[in-house]
Amino acid sequence: MIRFDNVSKCYETGHEALTNVSFALDDGEMAFLTGHSGAGKSTLMKLIMLMERPTRGHVFVGEQNLAGLDRQQIPYHRRRIGVVFQNHQLLFDRTVFDNVTLPLMICGFSPRDAGRRARAALDKVGLLSKEKMNPIALSTGEQQRVGIARAIVHKPQVLLADEPTGNLDPQLSEEIMRLFLEFNRHGTTVLIASHDMGLIQRMRVRMLSLQQGRLAADG
Amino acid sequence: MAEQNNRRRGAQRLEPQAKPAVKRTANATSSRKPRQATALRYDSDNHWQTAKTAFSRLLTTPAATLMTVAVLAIALALPGVLYSGLKNVQQVAASWEGDPRIALYMELSVDDQQADSLSRELLLRDDLAAVELISRADGLAEFRALSGFGDVLEYLGQNPIPAVITVQPALMSNDELIELQQQLEMEPGVAEAQLDMAWVQRLNSALEVAKRVVVMLGILLATAVLLVIGNTVRVSIESRREEILIAKLVGATDSWVRRPFLYTGAWYGFLGGLCGWGLIQLALMLIDTPVRELAGLYQNSFSLLGLGIVDTGLLICFSLLLGLMGAWVAVSRYLRSIEPQ
Numbered sequence: 001m002i003r004f005d006n007v008s009k010c011y012e013t014g015h016e017a018l019t020n021v022s023f024a025l026d027d028g029e030m031a032f033l034t035g036h037s038g039a040g041k042s043t044l045m046k047l048i049m050l051m052e053r054p055t056r057g058h059v060f061v062g063e064q065n066l067a068g069l070d071r072q073q074i075p076y077h078r079r080r081i082g083v084v085f086q087n088h089q090l091l092f093d094r095t096v097f098d099n100v101t102l103p104l105m106i107c108g109f110s111p112r113d114a115g116r117r118a119r120a121a122l123d124k125v126g127l128l129s130k131e132k133m134n135p136i137a138l139s140t141g142e143q144q145r146v147g148i149a150r151a152i153v154h155k156p157q158v159l160l161a162d163e164p165t166g167n168l169d170p171q172l173s174e175e176i177m178r179l180f181l182e183f184n185r186h187g188t189t190v191l192i193a194s195h196d197m198g199l200i201q202r203m204r205v206r207m208l209s210l211q212q213g214r215l216a217a218d219g
Numbered sequence: 220m221a222e223q224n225n226r227r228r229g230a231q232r233l234e235p236q237a238k239p240a241v242k243r244t245a246n247a248t249s250s251r252k253p254r255q256a257t258a259l260r261y262d263s264d265n266h267w268q269t270a271k272t273a274f275s276r277l278l279t280t281p282a283a284t285l286m287t288v289a290v291l292a293i294a295l296a297l298p299g300v301l302y303s304g305l306k307n308v309q310q311v312a313a314s315w316e317g318d319p320r321i322a323l324y325m326e327l328s329v330d331d332q333q334a335d336s337l338s339r340e341l342l343l344r345d346d347l348a349a350v351e352l353i354s355r356a357d358g359l360a361e362f363r364a365l366s367g368f369g370d371v372l373e374y375l376g377q378n379p380i381p382a383v384i385t386v387q388p389a390l391m392s393n394d395e396l397i398e399l400q401q402q403l404e405m406e407p408g409v410a411e412a413q414l415d416m417a418w419v420q421r422l423n424s425a426l427e428v429a430k431r432v433v434v435m436l437g438i439l440l441a442t443a444v445l446l447v448i449g450n451t452v453r454v455s456i457e458s459r460r461e462e463i464l465i466a467k468l469v470g471a472t473d474s475w476v477r478r479p480f481l482y483t484g485a486w487y488g489f490l491g492g493l494c495g496w497g498l499i500q501l502a503l504m505l506i507d508t509p510v511r512e513l514a515g516l517y518q519n520s521f522s523l524l525g526l527g528i529v530d531t532g533l534l535i536c537f538s539l540l541l542g543l544m545g546a547w548v549a550v551s552r553y554l555r556s557i558e559p560q
Contacts, residue, residue: 075471091465
């Protein structure tokens, strides 16, 4: 589903964030991406999202070479991917429900259809009762779950999460990870960037570790 | 996904099969047609919805919106008022143009009878289309009525107004007119022959200059309208920066991001045009009475022309277009600035 072929990314400042990274993630597979901050985890995520383009090498998502996509095609590429951000990136000028329907409105779903799907997604993360609240009134863990609901509401093929448990306590982190495991069981390919080694080892899934932009371990 | 290969494919094909509700595939089979129809209907609903949302967003900051609209209205009204003034002057000038006249001022020693016989003689000439005699007595009466110096005449004792014969030449070219004027001046009893072509020409070239000035001013102020709307839209983009960034990350196309701002720009243009039209009509109403009085002094039943339906439509369409363009430029610049390298 996701394949990196000798990918290097060098930023304009001269900083080489990734060097010759190659790996492949099968359809429906789940993996953790670990490494110290600055090891290139975020850059790798951004390359999959086409928020950045590689300096050398090729990135494939679902057999599609991302180098072959032009500006106009990027939005359609991103609709295949759900992203969970560390700082959840919710909009505080609207309700939880409206935050979750945003990707659906963008994809062109009718409001009725979007509403049904958004409620299903909120139900999955256990926040259906809070759909009418403003996300600012929710706890950090709940905000993160709204972010997850928004990422999976349009049933993406790939789910990316960048430090999804970054500022949560261990118990909440575990809960969030269980959610990801469940989505993976339903066939979604999941890639989670995290440096919470204890948690990752408990989960017993594939682990890709980056060290100064190079893939140091895979397994 | 296995059947997908690496060749470049259309953007639509990238949409996953798991999302049948995204109904924009070009190769839709006939069984999917009803869905496409509902998608189209939804899309037009969506446009109307976006327009309404953009309008209610304007209403959330009424003071700022009002000020912007006022600036736009003034910028549009200024060339508008000048333009309609020019149109009116042109309308007056057009009634003078085309029939150059030569006024023959008779010598004071020539009495009305002699002037009358000369005018009859002139009437026989082929190169004159019309001849009109204003006798000394008529001239005096007219002067008394129009100048307001009637009382002064009482002191003069005798009529100081010469008889005047106005002729309308049949020939039109400048050289011929000047020749005719010189010929008529040689007629016995004629003190001076005045060709009034010259001032019509001067008026016309003055109008030409004025037209250029109005056009230039119009272009400058249209640019100002464009910039004001562009800048206002830029500010509203800034205030929704976060929303745009998130929308782009979850797959919003440029046109999806652009659409609400285009409506904002269009609303500004429309409201500015409407208020500008109001200002122009108000200005014309205010100068209508004095213009009527002035025209009355010239024994002219001239009435001021308003903008008219066509010009009003043009004004509003034009300002709406400026609004769209300003918004387009502002959003496009912003979208480029957040594009990754």
